[in-house]
Amino acid sequence: MRRVTRMEYGTIEREIHVDASPEVAFEVVSRPEHIAQWWTDDAVLEATPGAVGELIWGDRAQVVRIVVEKTEPPRLFSFRWCHPDGDLEDSAASLLVSFELTPSGTGTTIRLTETGFREMGWEAAKLEEQYRDHSTGWDTFVPRLGDYLALVSTR
Template sequence: MDHGTLEREIHIDATPDTVFNVVSNPEHVRDWWPDEADYPVEPGGAGHISFGDARVGFTVVDAIPPKLFSFRWTHAEGETATEGNSFLVVFELEPTATGTRLRMTETGFRERGWDEAKIAAEYADHVSGWDHFLPRIPATAAKAGATR
């Protein structure tokens, strides 16, 4: 297995505007992914996300409503996110007749300088994580769409 790029695609019964808000706005991101999220939703916006006591850096790369949201994460807080110290996640949103197709890719496993065993372990951990968290987005989008 290559362990270079993790890819997922889901359909969400909500508009691209609503889905963009759900995958980018820390208020909504906390509803489906981390326990805590604090960052400005703008290119270069730096902050953090937390899972329990594990707090990691989070830096917005692109925010192009309602089409694309990307960020780097897992770099040490206070460090500038780079290809060699963080993962890059890209959410691409495409309108469909019944909602939005959300494509997620995550890269950066090979760029961290880890040995093959560490790359495989991190990749497997992220596969498990995204497979758990991404299916929570449709319910959050339904709730966010209803409150608009």
């Protein structure tokens, strides 16, 4: 008998410990001038619940609109993105990205969670593709977040 292991394609989780205070880490995950240093090429957003912003890659080659979901400085920043057909009102059919910041020793543990993949209504192949694409992306950008925080916290 052959066992087939299927992935859930429901939640992506990454965790990193940084030698920076939760206050500094919160600024880096929620302010556009910092986001543009470790994740996007540019960002326009205000860390206020309900605020609409943009994450920009290339010279506006890819622009993704986001809606800030929750801010609890210095412990939580979350937003929704990947809204179908750009419908920012339909939060049920969007992905939720959360950065939870917890003091840990002299630094902070950052836990990134992205949820909502199954709720998007995608066909199985697209669900798997999007999940793997986002998973690979976070595998790249979470370490870059750590590297950038190491630079910022020594200034």
